[in-house]
Each structure stands twice: as structure tokens, then as C-alpha cells.
Amino acid sequence: MEKNDTLLYVQLAEQLINHIKDGVHPVGDRLPSVRALAKSEQVSIATVSAAYAILEEQGWAEARPKSGYFVKRAAVEPLSMPKKSRAKTSPRAVTVAELAMAVQRGAAASDGVVLSAAIPDLEFPIADIVKRTFTKLSRYPSSFGNGYDIPEGLLTLRQQIARRAVDAGLHISPDAIITTGGAQNAIAQALKALTQTGDIVAVESPCYFGLLQMIEGFGLKAIEIPTDPATGISVDALTLAMQRWPIKAILTIPAFSNPLGCIIPMEKKRLLIQLAQRYDVPIIEDDIYGDLQFEGRRSKALKSIDPDGRVLWCSSVSKTMDPHLRVGWIAPGRYYDEVLQQKFVSEISSPTLPQLVTAEVMKKGLYDRHLRHARATYHQRYIRLLELAREHFPESMRVSSAKGGLVAWFEMPRSVDATELYYMCREQDIHLAPGELFSVSGLYQNCFRLSFSNNWTPKREQAIAFIGSLLKKMV
Amino acid sequence: MEKNDTLLYVQLAEQLINHIKDGVHPVGDRLPSVRALAKSEQVSIATVSAAYAILEEQGWAEARPKSGYFVKRAAVEPLSMPKKSRAKTSPRAVTVAELAMAVQRGAAASDGVVLSAAIPDLEFPIADIVKRTFTKLSRYPSSFGNGYDIPEGLLTLRQQIARRAVDAGLHISPDAIITTGGAQNAIAQALKALTQTGDIVAVESPCYFGLLQMIEGFGLKAIEIPTDPATGISVDALTLAMQRWPIKAILTIPAFSNPLGCIIPMEKKRLLIQLAQRYDVPIIEDDIYGDLQFEGRRSKALKSIDPDGRVLWCSSVSKTMDPHLRVGWIAPGRYYDEVLQQKFVSEISSPTLPQLVTAEVMKKGLYDRHLRHARATYHQRYIRLLELAREHFPESMRVSSAKGGLVAWFEMPRSVDATELYYMCREQDIHLAPGELFSVSGLYQNCFRLSFSNNWTPKREQAIAFIGSLLKKMV
Structure with a gap:
């Protein structure tokens, strides 16, 4: 942009x-x-x-x-590091799109410490269960169907999704669900169904870079709506934006916003729905982290209070089973036909076996057992990350108060260039997600996102200490 | 449209x-x-x-x-069947998009005779080899990578694709290839990278309905270029269209055009490239059937004579291994960065295991052995289809002369309503692809496409006889 x-x-x-x-x-x-x-x-x-x-x-x-x-505050002192150290690092990506791709590639290729990606812990038993289910089901010839799955996806899986959706306060028929290649792909189908080149989409700020990149890649424009680290997107700011701009869709992660980790309270969810009704716009709800609430009962999805089918509920098992499955889904409400058409023309159908494996794991209750374990474990790991950050990071840091999910958001004094930090860490095979990625207008240069999904091994704890040592030179 | x-x-x-x-x-x-x-x-x-x-x-x-x-010829006699029989059949789809989806769904759900879908014979040994390789590889934890594959796809697979591309006259590096979720998905990424809402894309006529639906679904417009049943797209007609319209991309299936089955001769390929150069437009080459030439040496891809990276070569293993794998690829030439970005934002990455399975099957030489067998077998089955059609269909029929692939195109007298035929056959669980699907401007109502990939069992042969009996009532 x-x-x-x-x-x-x-x-x-x-x-x-x-x-x-x-x-x-x-x-x-x-x-x-x-x-x-x-x-x-x-x-x-x-x-x-x-x-x-x-x-x-x-x-x-x-x-x-x-x-x-x-x-209230003035600029902090300029970078205390010698200027030349900047020139020593690897060439920087020219655009945010290149940087986003570099971060993704770095995480995929690394054997080091990956704190940049919101990947679940693949050492949980569920990952093994997924593999064994693949092995088991691939033996049956009938597992593969007769070539192409139906466009809306495997019924067995849609039944399991509908059953589990009850936890999110959703009472929907399997026929209202379309399976996709992950939540990102679900959102992509939704955006393609709802927008044309040049249209404007409202997003939270900071916003998960995968969504910003998608909006840019589809030739759309993102309006960044200020977002409260405790209660999510500002409905007031969104109202102002709606008054001023022909916004075609609202894209939000109400449960454990990526990167802030906050949750939109129910009263605010109602205001959001009312606003969407007033301006007659759809809301794309990214609920990918919804099942990963640290404590208490799973909060209800925005879709659960959707009075007229304007919420497109998107989710996946990428954060709760294994991202490699590439299995997600969308309940597109009144936009069902348009979204199904988009999936059909872009992909014809989804691969059968991963859908079958996902359904089987859900059906056996293994998934729910895993979730109970994962929620508690991720909570502990988040607390440990805060301890480590308090120990190693500069005192002036701020950190978001995550209520679930896999990531935390750190804000440093303005003197910190988190993209520079990213490149310096990468040389030690330590990967973080620089804040620059989470904005289309150059905000958050002094912020970064860390994931806490993996076990805090000495190597990973040392990585936090290393990041801290660099930060202390930067502030 | x-x-x-x-x-x-x-x-x-x-x-x-x-x-x-x-x-x-x-x-x-x-x-x-x-x-x-x-x-x-x-x-x-x-x-x-x-x-x-x-x-x-x-x-x-x-x-x-x-x-x-x-x-040269006059209209044939009007429909000889009583009008009321039309009203007896199931409700007809209102739009071509609905009809396309209905045909797809019918094929996926049917246990009857599916002649509508270009699905390979899944009783070939390769289908079993694919399943066994799934079983084998899913046992290794390392098979799954660390969550998300790199956006460009698994290197092992890209190496195998590059190696096999030599047969198509292509000498490309694995780094020039991006893996996708099938060829349809490869073409979708290409179109998204190259066009904006409202842009015009030139296609062959008749044109595979999956591509027409994609163009419509993306808010683009299709220009149907007359296509010679023997030598493919008319370069003269395309030249006229280029002169008149701001065409943004040319989309072609040079090898075994779907549905005509023809192949563009090398001299015409050169003219096509020259024309694209003159108007500086990209060519999206759908080479999904390229490996399925009945006789002689595999003809060279359009991409093999691409002088300046303007051809985006798209293919998959959906017609040669198993469509359920959803593994395809694109070599986007000079549009590499834009296409990679589109894949990244729409899907983040492709599932790892199906890519690994595909690479393994290719690596062991099993794929090439399968192809030799498949080419000869499909040729025999095509010849048998022609025999059956000559025996059962009206004498006034015309049929395309396929040189490879999985489908043949039939043209009937104007009195035949192939969509009506489709619905009448569907009641007997016999599925064909009505010609209406292959045009955005109402052409080919009297045509249909039949696939010949499966073994001609008595049940399938009887289905052809049944279609013939209906046709004879219609002409």
C-alpha cells in the first residue's frame, strides 16, 4: 500500500x-x-x-x-549502537511483503530457536496421534473417495466441526460449513467472495501479518483500527472509520487477537454486531485460537450472537493439531453460495485424507483431551515467558496480557528497531516476528511478537537472554 | 457474464x-x-x-x-420429443455456475457411471502405490517438517518436477517452481497475480468449465477465442481480439485441450508466443494432460519456447496419479514473486505429506512406468468410446479427434439439448458434462463431454447405449 x-x-x-x-x-x-x-x-x-x-x-x-x-513523552535517545553495525547485518528486505516471506521461510527452514511462528508444540501426543491416524486410514482404499471430494468438503468432518462448534456457542448444521485449506485459506475465500479490487477492509491494529499481506495481495486496502490491548478492537474508532470510508468487510480475531492475545468482551461483541448491521457489512471472524483459552470456559464466538448470518466464522486445526494438515473451515452464513463458489473455482476440492484424519481424531475424543492439556501447558509457558522477559529484557518494555493462544506482543522504547533486532537474531538462528510486519503504515517498528508454544529448554531460554542482551544495547 | x-x-x-x-x-x-x-x-x-x-x-x-x-447448412428439425417430458426431469440449475457445481457434486457422490469428470482410472497400480507411500511416510516424524512448509513448497518435490520437466522440453531450476494445490489452484494463483477485478482473459472455446467458473468467480471477463478441433486456438481470432480488447492474459491448454483433446502444433505455438510478445501479455499454460499423449514422443510445452519468461507453466499429478493428492505446481517465469506472494497470502503453505508422497513416487521411477502403461491404456479406451458412440449415437454426431488426455467432445444436431440430456441421464445415475458449461455465451448447448479413463465394463458400455437411445429421440 x-x-x-x-x-x-x-x-x-x-x-x-x-x-x-x-x-x-x-x-x-x-x-x-x-x-x-x-x-x-x-x-x-x-x-x-x-x-x-x-x-x-x-x-x-x-x-x-x-x-x-x-x-506525555518525548522521543527516546537515538540508537546507542554504532551505526556501522547496521550495515554489517544481512541485506534487509525492501518491502514488508518480502520481510513477511523471509520470516516465514526462516521459521520453516530453521533448526534453531523459532519464536517467530505461531506453531503449536508438535511434541504433544496429538501430533503422533495424527500421524498414526494417517498411517491407519491410508491403508483403506475407500479413504480416498473417487478422486475429487465434493466442493463443500467431507461430510464426516463437517459433522465433527458442527458438534465441536457447540462449545463456541454455535448451533449450526454441517450443511452450513465448508472445509478449507486452513483458516488463512478460509479467510481468503471469504475476502474473495466479499470484495473487489480496491475495496477497503477494516482490521485490528496491530494485525497478524498474514492477513495484511492477504489484503495487499488481493489488491484491497486495509484500514487499521486502534485496538485496546485488553478488550480488542475499538468500536468507537471503527465507527468513525465506517462513517468516513466505504468499508466492505470487518476482519477480526475476537479470541486471542494475534498478536495482542486479548479477547473482545461479550458487550463489545454486541456493539460490533450492531455496527455491522447499521452499515450492512459482513464480519469475518478468525477464531483459529478460540479453543486455546488458558483458563475458564471457552468464550463464545462472535458468530454465536450473529442475528442475520453476516458473520463468516473461520477456523482450523493448525494451532490445535498440526498446521501441516492444512485443514480449516468456514461457516459463511448468508454468504454460503459465494464462498463455496470461490473455493470451487480456486481449488475444486480439498484433499480427502487430511479431512478424514482430522474427523477421526475429533471423533475419538482425543482432540478434546488434548485441548485440556494444551491450554494448561501453554498458560504455564506464557507465564514462564513473562518471567524470562522480566529477567532479561529492558525495564522499559511493555508486554501484552495474553488470555490464550500461542503468542505475546512486546513493546520497546522508540529507539529499538525490531527489524534490525530480527536480522541480528537471525544470524544466531533465533527467529522472532518484527513489529513492522503487523502494520501497513509503518507502526510498531519498536515492537515484536514472540511465541511461547514450545517447551522452555535451556537453548530457548538462552535465546530470550540473547534477545535481551541486544535490546539492552538498543534502548 | x-x-x-x-x-x-x-x-x-x-x-x-x-x-x-x-x-x-x-x-x-x-x-x-x-x-x-x-x-x-x-x-x-x-x-x-x-x-x-x-x-x-x-x-x-x-x-x-x-x-x-x-x-452451408440449415437448422435441424425442432425437438421431436414431447415438450412435457422436459418438465418431468429434476429442476434445472438456474445459472451455469450452479450447473457446474451440480455436475461436480454429482460426480463426487455417485456410485453409478461417472463420465462427466476428467478423473484418472484409480484402479491403476499407481493409486495403490500412492496409498502405500502415504502409509510408509506418515510413520516417520520427520516427514511432517516443523509445522508450515516454506511458501514455495517442498524442495524434494520441486527437484523431481524439474527433472521430469525435461521431457516437456523445459530446462528449469527447482527454484523456478512453486508447488500448489493442484493445477486449478496453480492457475488461480497465476490469475490473481496477473489480474484485477474487471480485467479480460482470453480463453479457448470451448473451454474447460473449471477455468470459466474461476474467471467469473474472480470478477474477470472471459473472451472466447474460436478453437480449431485439430490444431487448437485460432491465432488469427486471438489477434483480432487482442487488437480490440485490453486482454490481460491468455489462458490455454496447448496439450490435449479440455474438452477438444487437440494439440497445438509447434509452428502455431511460436505464433502464439510472438503475439503475446507483441502485446506484452502473459500466457498461462495449463499442461495438466501433457504427460498423457497417446502416441509418439511427448510434445514440448509452450513454456519450452518461451524466450522471456512470459509463460506461466501449470500442471499437477491429478490426472496421472490421484486427484485427491491435490498436488500441482507452477513455473511462473518472470511473475515468480507475484505468484509466490499470492500462494503465501491465500494458503501460507501446502500440506507437507502429499508433496513428500508425490516426490517419493516420482523419484522411484514408478511414475514413469505408470505413464507408459496409462498412455497406451487410455488410447485403447478412447478408441473403444468411438466404437461405442458409432454403434449407439445418431449418425449425425461429430466427435473430436483426441490425441491424449481423458476426455472426448461430442457435437450433436442443434435440436439436442445436452443439459436436458444431462438431467435425464442423472436420474439413472449416469453423469456426463453438458456443453453449456464450456461457454460463457450460451454456445455448445448441443454438445457434451465424455471421459474415457475408466475400463469399459458392461455397465459403462450400457450407459453409452442409454445415452444413445436418448439422443436418438432428441435428433
């Missing part, structure tokens, strides 16, 4: 932040009033308000009642 | 054909001169010439040197 394609309010926020960084506005300084700025920049009051909301959220400014906005 | 979206020359040809059918122009009548028609219809000389080319190709008119075009 080109600079001139990004949102006006994001541009305005960046400009204000740059002024603060450059010392134009020192700490404690009163920033221009909303009205004055709207006039001087020739934008609407809403745009200025949205820009100031970003400044507040990022801690640059604070609102004082009846007085306006004031600078 | 709406009527007003189709090509002017196709509309004009249809109009002229309707005049002939209606008896406005009896056999032997001189049709309006090109110049006169261009003036009266307010279109260009080129458009009229292209329209007359269609009439010639379909046998409605013939050109006499220096005299112009003359009506």
Missing part, C-alpha cells in the same frame, strides 16, 4: 509523532486544538480526533479534560 | 446463426457482405470477419473466393 493510500488519520498521527520526536513539541507542551488542527490540515474533526486517539494509545499524548491534548 | 459483456463478434455470429436457424437465410443463400454488415451493424470490418469465421468453423457458412459467405 502506498503512503497516499493509508488513512488520513494515521498519516496525521504519524506527522504529529514525528513533530514530538523531532522536539517541535516538548514534553508537557499543549498540542494544537482539534478544531485548529482540522482547519490547518483541511481535514474533519473526526480525523483529528482519531489521530489523537492513536497518540494517546501509543503514550505520546494525554487528554486533559477541557484543556486538550498534551505531550 | 451478462449478454452485453460478451464479445461483439460473438454476438454478431449468434445473431447470424439465429437468422439461419429461423430460416431467414436458407441453405445456399448469400449472406450480407462483410462491408455491408459492418455498416448496418455499426461495427468494424474485423468484427464482421471474426463473426463469419465462427460461422465457418461451426459449419453454418462457407466462404467462396471473391463471392463472399454462403449458408
Whole structure:
């Protein structure tokens, strides 16, 4: 996405932040009033308000009642590392798309410490069960069907998905479900069914880079909606954006947002649905982490309170069984025909055997047993990551409070260049996901995402210590 | 696609054909001169010439040197069956998209006689070898990689594809290849990389319905280029179309065009490449049937004479091993980065195990041994289909002369409604592919496609006799 394609309010926020960084506005300084700025920049009051909301959220400014906005913090000191060290590292990717692909490739090829990918622990017994089920089922000739599966996917699997969906508060028929090649692929079919080149899609900010890359790759535009680290997407900011832009779809990860790990509370989910109704737009719900809540009862999916079929519920077993299965699904509500058509034309059908294996593992209750174990284990590993971070990372760090899922989000002082950090770590075969990936407008350069799904072996703990040592030189 | 979206020359040809059918122009009548028609219809000389080319190709008119075009055949008699029998059959699909999906579903669910789908014979030993290799490889934990494969796909498989590509005259590096979920999926990634909503893609006519549905599903427009049953796509007609329309890509099946089964001769391939160069457009080559040539040496792919990386070579093992594997690939030439990005954003990566299984089967030489057997067997089965058709179908039928692949194309007198035939056969659990599917502008209502890949059991032979008995009532 080109600079001139990004949102006006994001541009305005960046400009204000740059002024603060450059010392134009020192700490404690009163920033221009909303009205004055709207006039001087020739934008609407809403745009200025949205820009100031970003400044507040990022801690640059604070609102004082009846007085306006004031600078809260100044730019931190410039990079303390010698400049030349930057030139020593590997060539940097030119675009975010290249960087995203490099991060993906690094994770797939590495024998080192991969903290960059939201991959489940493949040493859990479920991974072995999946393999043994493959071995077992591939012996039966009937397992393969007669060549091409039906476009909507294997009925046995759709029945299991419908049965398990009850936990998410969903009461849907297997006939309302279409199987896909993972959740990413489910979302891809949804976007293709709902949008045309040039259309605008609202996303959370920060947003999982796979989704941002998809939006860009499909010739669409992403509007980044400020997202509260505790309660998810800002409905106020989204309302402003809906007023201003012809948004064609809302894309959200209500349960354990990637990368923030937060969950949208039920009251906010209702507001989100109401907003979508008011503007008559569909909501694509990425529920891939829904089954991985650390504690308490699984929270209900957004789809469970969908009154008129406008929520397209997408999920997979990539985070709970094995991503290599590439088995996911979508319950597209009123958009069923369009989504089925997209799947049919893009792929004809899904591979039969992985669907059969997934259904078999679910049917035997092995999956639910695994989930109980996985939730508790991932919770412990997340807590251990926080301990390690507190021990090794600079005191000025902030970390998201994850309620489930496989990843945590770290924010460092502005002086930290997390992409540089990524390249420096990669030389030691340590992989993290730099924050730059999670924005289309250059936000989060000082942030990164770490996964905590794997066991904290000494090697992995040392990797955190190594990242910490680099960070301490950067702040 | 709406009527007003189709090509002017196709509309004009249809109009002229309707005049002939209606008896406005009896056999032997001189049709309006090109110049006169261009003036009266307010279109260009080129458009009229292209329209007359269609009439010639379909046998409605013939050109006499220096005299112009003359009506060659008249409409056949109207449907001799009682009208009410039409109302007795199942409800007809409302759109071609629905019909395509119904045909696909019918084939996937049927235990009867499936002649509608281009599915290889799954009773060949290769199908068992594939299953046994699944069983074998799924035992090794290392078979699954560490969660997500790299976006470009498994190196072992790409090496095998590169090695086998030599037979098609291609000398490419494994690094120039991206694995996909079948050839359809390879073409989908190519189209997404090359086009935007509303763009125009040139296709052969008749054209495999999976491709037409994809073009429609992606919000693109198809231009149907007249195709010679013996030598494939008309370069002259394509040239005319390129002159007139901003065509963004050419999509062709040069080896054993689906449904015609013809092969584009090398001289014509060169002309096609030159034309693509002149207008600087890419060519998507669907080579899925390339390995299934009945006799002689495998003909060279279009990609083998691609001078500047503008051919995107797409293929799979769906027609030669087992479609359920969903393993295909693309060598996208100069569009490598864009295609890789599309695969990454739509699917992240392909499932590991099916790629590994495919590579293993290729590596052991089992695949080549299978191909030798399959080519000869399919040839025999095609010859048997022709014998059966000659025995049971009306004398007025025409049939394409297939040189390879799995399907043959039948043209009946205009009185035959092949979609009606499809529904009538389906009631007996006999499935064929009606011609209507192979056009976006209502052509080929009197045609259908039959696959000959399976052994001619008495049940299958009786199905041909049954189709013949219906046809004889319709002509």
C-alpha cells in the first residue's frame, strides 16, 4: 500500500509523532486544538480526533479534560549502537511483503530457536496421534473417495466441526460449513467472495501479518483500527472509520487477537454486531485460537450472537493439531453460495485424507483431551515467558496480557528497531516476528511478537537472554 | 457474464446463426457482405470477419473466393420429443455456475457411471502405490517438517518436477517452481497475480468449465477465442481480439485441450508466443494432460519456447496419479514473486505429506512406468468410446479427434439439448458434462463431454447405449 493510500488519520498521527520526536513539541507542551488542527490540515474533526486517539494509545499524548491534548513523552535517545553495525547485518528486505516471506521461510527452514511462528508444540501426543491416524486410514482404499471430494468438503468432518462448534456457542448444521485449506485459506475465500479490487477492509491494529499481506495481495486496502490491548478492537474508532470510508468487510480475531492475545468482551461483541448491521457489512471472524483459552470456559464466538448470518466464522486445526494438515473451515452464513463458489473455482476440492484424519481424531475424543492439556501447558509457558522477559529484557518494555493462544506482543522504547533486532537474531538462528510486519503504515517498528508454544529448554531460554542482551544495547 | 459483456463478434455470429436457424437465410443463400454488415451493424470490418469465421468453423457458412459467405447448412428439425417430458426431469440449475457445481457434486457422490469428470482410472497400480507411500511416510516424524512448509513448497518435490520437466522440453531450476494445490489452484494463483477485478482473459472455446467458473468467480471477463478441433486456438481470432480488447492474459491448454483433446502444433505455438510478445501479455499454460499423449514422443510445452519468461507453466499429478493428492505446481517465469506472494497470502503453505508422497513416487521411477502403461491404456479406451458412440449415437454426431488426455467432445444436431440430456441421464445415475458449461455465451448447448479413463465394463458400455437411445429421440 502506498503512503497516499493509508488513512488520513494515521498519516496525521504519524506527522504529529514525528513533530514530538523531532522536539517541535516538548514534553508537557499543549498540542494544537482539534478544531485548529482540522482547519490547518483541511481535514474533519473526526480525523483529528482519531489521530489523537492513536497518540494517546501509543503514550505520546494525554487528554486533559477541557484543556486538550498534551505531550506525555518525548522521543527516546537515538540508537546507542554504532551505526556501522547496521550495515554489517544481512541485506534487509525492501518491502514488508518480502520481510513477511523471509520470516516465514526462516521459521520453516530453521533448526534453531523459532519464536517467530505461531506453531503449536508438535511434541504433544496429538501430533503422533495424527500421524498414526494417517498411517491407519491410508491403508483403506475407500479413504480416498473417487478422486475429487465434493466442493463443500467431507461430510464426516463437517459433522465433527458442527458438534465441536457447540462449545463456541454455535448451533449450526454441517450443511452450513465448508472445509478449507486452513483458516488463512478460509479467510481468503471469504475476502474473495466479499470484495473487489480496491475495496477497503477494516482490521485490528496491530494485525497478524498474514492477513495484511492477504489484503495487499488481493489488491484491497486495509484500514487499521486502534485496538485496546485488553478488550480488542475499538468500536468507537471503527465507527468513525465506517462513517468516513466505504468499508466492505470487518476482519477480526475476537479470541486471542494475534498478536495482542486479548479477547473482545461479550458487550463489545454486541456493539460490533450492531455496527455491522447499521452499515450492512459482513464480519469475518478468525477464531483459529478460540479453543486455546488458558483458563475458564471457552468464550463464545462472535458468530454465536450473529442475528442475520453476516458473520463468516473461520477456523482450523493448525494451532490445535498440526498446521501441516492444512485443514480449516468456514461457516459463511448468508454468504454460503459465494464462498463455496470461490473455493470451487480456486481449488475444486480439498484433499480427502487430511479431512478424514482430522474427523477421526475429533471423533475419538482425543482432540478434546488434548485441548485440556494444551491450554494448561501453554498458560504455564506464557507465564514462564513473562518471567524470562522480566529477567532479561529492558525495564522499559511493555508486554501484552495474553488470555490464550500461542503468542505475546512486546513493546520497546522508540529507539529499538525490531527489524534490525530480527536480522541480528537471525544470524544466531533465533527467529522472532518484527513489529513492522503487523502494520501497513509503518507502526510498531519498536515492537515484536514472540511465541511461547514450545517447551522452555535451556537453548530457548538462552535465546530470550540473547534477545535481551541486544535490546539492552538498543534502548 | 451478462449478454452485453460478451464479445461483439460473438454476438454478431449468434445473431447470424439465429437468422439461419429461423430460416431467414436458407441453405445456399448469400449472406450480407462483410462491408455491408459492418455498416448496418455499426461495427468494424474485423468484427464482421471474426463473426463469419465462427460461422465457418461451426459449419453454418462457407466462404467462396471473391463471392463472399454462403449458408452451408440449415437448422435441424425442432425437438421431436414431447415438450412435457422436459418438465418431468429434476429442476434445472438456474445459472451455469450452479450447473457446474451440480455436475461436480454429482460426480463426487455417485456410485453409478461417472463420465462427466476428467478423473484418472484409480484402479491403476499407481493409486495403490500412492496409498502405500502415504502409509510408509506418515510413520516417520520427520516427514511432517516443523509445522508450515516454506511458501514455495517442498524442495524434494520441486527437484523431481524439474527433472521430469525435461521431457516437456523445459530446462528449469527447482527454484523456478512453486508447488500448489493442484493445477486449478496453480492457475488461480497465476490469475490473481496477473489480474484485477474487471480485467479480460482470453480463453479457448470451448473451454474447460473449471477455468470459466474461476474467471467469473474472480470478477474477470472471459473472451472466447474460436478453437480449431485439430490444431487448437485460432491465432488469427486471438489477434483480432487482442487488437480490440485490453486482454490481460491468455489462458490455454496447448496439450490435449479440455474438452477438444487437440494439440497445438509447434509452428502455431511460436505464433502464439510472438503475439503475446507483441502485446506484452502473459500466457498461462495449463499442461495438466501433457504427460498423457497417446502416441509418439511427448510434445514440448509452450513454456519450452518461451524466450522471456512470459509463460506461466501449470500442471499437477491429478490426472496421472490421484486427484485427491491435490498436488500441482507452477513455473511462473518472470511473475515468480507475484505468484509466490499470492500462494503465501491465500494458503501460507501446502500440506507437507502429499508433496513428500508425490516426490517419493516420482523419484522411484514408478511414475514413469505408470505413464507408459496409462498412455497406451487410455488410447485403447478412447478408441473403444468411438466404437461405442458409432454403434449407439445418431449418425449425425461429430466427435473430436483426441490425441491424449481423458476426455472426448461430442457435437450433436442443434435440436439436442445436452443439459436436458444431462438431467435425464442423472436420474439413472449416469453423469456426463453438458456443453453449456464450456461457454460463457450460451454456445455448445448441443454438445457434451465424455471421459474415457475408466475400463469399459458392461455397465459403462450400457450407459453409452442409454445415452444413445436418448439422443436418438432428441435428433
